[in-house]
Amino acid sequence: MRGLSIQVLANWMADGAAFVVQTGKMSSASVVDVTGDQAVNTTKLLFYPLVILASCVWMIHRWQQQSRLYRMGNILPGPAAVPLFGNALMALFKKPEQFIEIGFRICDQYGYVVRGWLGSKLVIFLANPEDVEVILNSNVHIDKASDYRYFEPWLGEGLLISSGQKWRSHRKMIAPTFHINILKSFVDVFNQNSKNVVEKMRPEIGKTFDVHDHMSEVTVDILLETAMGITRKTQDKSGYDYAMAVMKMCDIIHQRHYKFWLRLDFLFKIHPLYKTQQKLLDIIHGLTNKVIKLKKKMYYENKAKGIIPPSIQELTEGKPLSNNVLANGGKTLSDTVFKGYRDDLDFNDENDVGEKKRLAFLDLMLESAQNGTNQITDHEIKEEVDTIMFEGHDTTAAGSSFVLCLLGLHQDVQARVYDELYEIFGDSDRPATFNDTLQMKYLERVILETLRLYPPVPIIARELKKDAKIATHGYVLPAGATVVVATYGVHRHPKHYKDPDTFNPDNFLPENMQNRHYYSYIPFSAGPRSCVGRKYALLKLKILLSTILRNYKSVSEIPEKDYKLTSDIILKRLDGFRIKIEPRVRVPSTAA
Ligand code: HEM
Numbered sequence: 001m002r003g004l005s006i007q008v009l010a011n012w013m014a015d016g017a018a019f020v021v022q023t024g025k026m027s028s029a030s031v032v033d034v035t036g037d038q039a040v041n042t043t044k045l046l047f048y049p050l051v052i053l054a055s056c057v058w059m060i061h062r063w064q065q066q067s068r069l070y071r072m073g074n075i076l077p078g079p080a081a082v083p084l085f086g087n088a089l090m091a092l093f094k095k096p097e098q099f100i101e102i103g104f105r106i107c108d109q110y111g112y113v114v115r116g117w118l119g120s121k122l123v124i125f126l127a128n129p130e131d132v133e134v135i136l137n138s139n140v141h142i143d144k145a146s147d148y149r150y151f152e153p154w155l156g157e158g159l160l161i162s163s164g165q166k167w168r169s170h171r172k173m174i175a176p177t178f179h180i181n182i183l184k185s186f187v188d189v190f191n192q193n194s195k196n197v198v199e200k201m202r203p204e205i206g207k208t209f210d211v212h213d214h215m216s217e218v219t220v221d222i223l224l225e226t227a228m229g230i231t232r233k234t235q236d237k238s239g240y241d242y243a244m245a246v247m248k249m250c251d252i253i254h255q256r257h258y259k260f261w262l263r264l265d266f267l268f269k270i271h272p273l274y275k276t277q278q279k280l281l282d283i284i285h286g287l288t289n290k291v292i293k294l295k296k297k298m299y300y301e302n303k304a305k306g307i308i309p310p311s312i313q314e315l316t317e318g319k320p321l322s323n324n325v326l327a328n329g330g331k332t333l334s335d336t337v338f339k340g341y342r343d344d345l346d347f348n349d350e351n352d353v354g355e356k357k358r359l360a361f362l363d364l365m366l367e368s369a370q371n372g373t374n375q376i377t378d379h380e381i382k383e384e385v386d387t388i389m390f391e392g393h394d395t396t397a398a399g400s401s402f403v404l405c406l407l408g409l410h411q412d413v414q415a416r417v418y419d420e421l422y423e424i425f426g427d428s429d430r431p432a433t434f435n436d437t438l439q440m441k442y443l444e445r446v447i448l449e450t451l452r453l454y455p456p457v458p459i460i461a462r463e464l465k466k467d468a469k470i471a472t473h474g475y476v477l478p479a480g481a482t483v484v485v486a487t488y489g490v491h492r493h494p495k496h497y498k499d500p501d502t503f504n505p506d507n508f509l510p511e512n513m514q515n516r517h518y519y520s521y522i523p524f525s526a527g528p529r530s531c532v533g534r535k536y537a538l539l540k541l542k543i544l545l546s547t548i549l550r551n552y553k554s555v556s557e558i559p560e561k562d563y564k565l566t567s568d569i570i571l572k573r574l575d576g577f578r579i580k581i582e583p584r585v586r587v588p589s590t591a592a
Helices: 006-015 019-023 028-034 036-066 068-073 096-110 129-136 146-155 164-178 180-184 187-204 211-228 237-258 272-304 312-316 333-337 344-351 361-370 378-409 411-425 434-439 441-453 534-551
Strands: 113-118 121-126 460-463 482-485 552-555 578-583
Touching: 068 121, 096 113, 096 121, 096 237, 121 129, 129 482, 146 237, 146 272, 146 378, 146 460, 164 180, 164 361, 164 378, 180 534, 187 211, 187 534, 211 237, 211 361, 211 378, 211 534, 237 272, 237 378, 272 361, 272 378, 333 441, 333 534, 361 378, 378 411, 378 441, 378 534, 378 552, 378 578, 411 434, 411 441, 411 534, 411 552, 434 534, 441 534, 534 552
Parallel strands: 121 482
Antiparallel strands: 113 121, 460 482, 552 578
16 A cells, blocks of 8 residues: 555545556556456455455454553553554564563563553563462452463363362362372372383483473373372273373463464364364373273272272371371471462361372262262363363473473582482382471472472463452552463562572572562462462472482583573473483482
């Protein structure tokens, strides 16, 4: 349209014919000669829809400007937005690894409360612990943002994405299955699988390799066993296919987050990935359904023989065992770290009666449905098992991989971790006990510090159903907005961490934690919708990492500044979690 005057436009609208004549770019005679009436008709055909489109865009823009959301949203600091697209064009043609960089640039410019417009959708990023607390600690702002809908075909209305009464009742049912006694019963599973991965890693000695592949596989194996009761011994090919399908599904959802065209359902449905997704879901749901059917059959067969598995209540209640006096009363450093945002999981520790019979989460849910304790259908059980498989998989795989990379880089820290392990285990090969994990205080600090610098879930998104007043400038975030808690930014807030970008496990020394805002450390989120698998994850990480480090020394020369991070669902290294391993010489650092 360059070179057209408004007058020309007006004339064009009047009769749709004379524009080419008046632009002077071609002679009127030649145009009329060549195209005649046909050209006029084509012009009309193209022009009128364009005018209608432009008018619609203008009207939508005007309507947006006058809406409450728009007015309140624009009080907040943020980059200038263009009509219709808002700030969405900033993300166009950007690779996922560039998003963190953009985020930091914007944060530097606008501070720790930033608004953005994705078209007419208002997105508000928060990275001040005081503001984050307002959202996460609330019983009102608990609805997940619409971006979680990509999980729906897989996880249905499982705990991660459900809301309202369904979420409340399922949370009440599932939280007790993560009781400390039930977790203790998983220690053998964690040990056995950790030993397996040590053997699988043996051929890698001396090579540079991506440790995430191993961490991912062992995590799925552990989850298959603890969530569904499927062991390596009992699993057939369907167990392997399931594990592969879980990994590939994570990748598809990941792609739907950062490839804009795949966000639109109608485009996704005609993309080849949709067919792949359907096949993967057939595998995933096929196995979950098969196992539920089988377990239910076994339950009835056993019941007919008078064998009834213990209920969740029986597993988690009773008189404390006198011979089970644990160091610190069974409390770990993370119990202290997370006590500030006390949630339903904290009540789990108060009835520590020692280890009992092992049952997978699925067995526990089936049992509670059968004995009438909880109203949950087979379909809902399937959704919850799938949710646990998803949430428990990539998060811990990424967390453990980051720990091994950072220890490879910080040999002094690794030496201290090993000295602690040597004190507990000497040069023996014995498996870890629950009590041992309570002694792994320095390793725990290393894990917590790693999750600070590289939180596997780098953002948490909520949709506001009501206005929320935050601490920063008393801003009111309007209902309808999507609030994104930028965990990555919160964890590197200079007001709360001295040298926020430096790896320093001493950040979790009691004296350094004492006066820190509780919501300045939220790798597992916090409040009513906090991670239900937090204690499971930390126990598993301690056993897995201690077993690996008792057998190998991790070595890495890649400095953190060269990590290429990719962020959306799970934070990972796009350049791969590359390390080398050397056989561990089992002597303390003082003797080396
Ligand atoms: C290092 C490991 C882990 C990290 C960093 C992590 C982090 C998180 C975060 C940040 C949330 C809140 C997500 C949101 O609101 O969008 C969450 C929720 C959840 N996590 Fe984890 N998680 C980990 C391991 C696990 C494990 C091992 C399990 C299960 C075995 C698990 C099960 C869940 C479930 C079921 C939810 C949904 C809770 C609800 O909405 O009520 N997580 N996790």
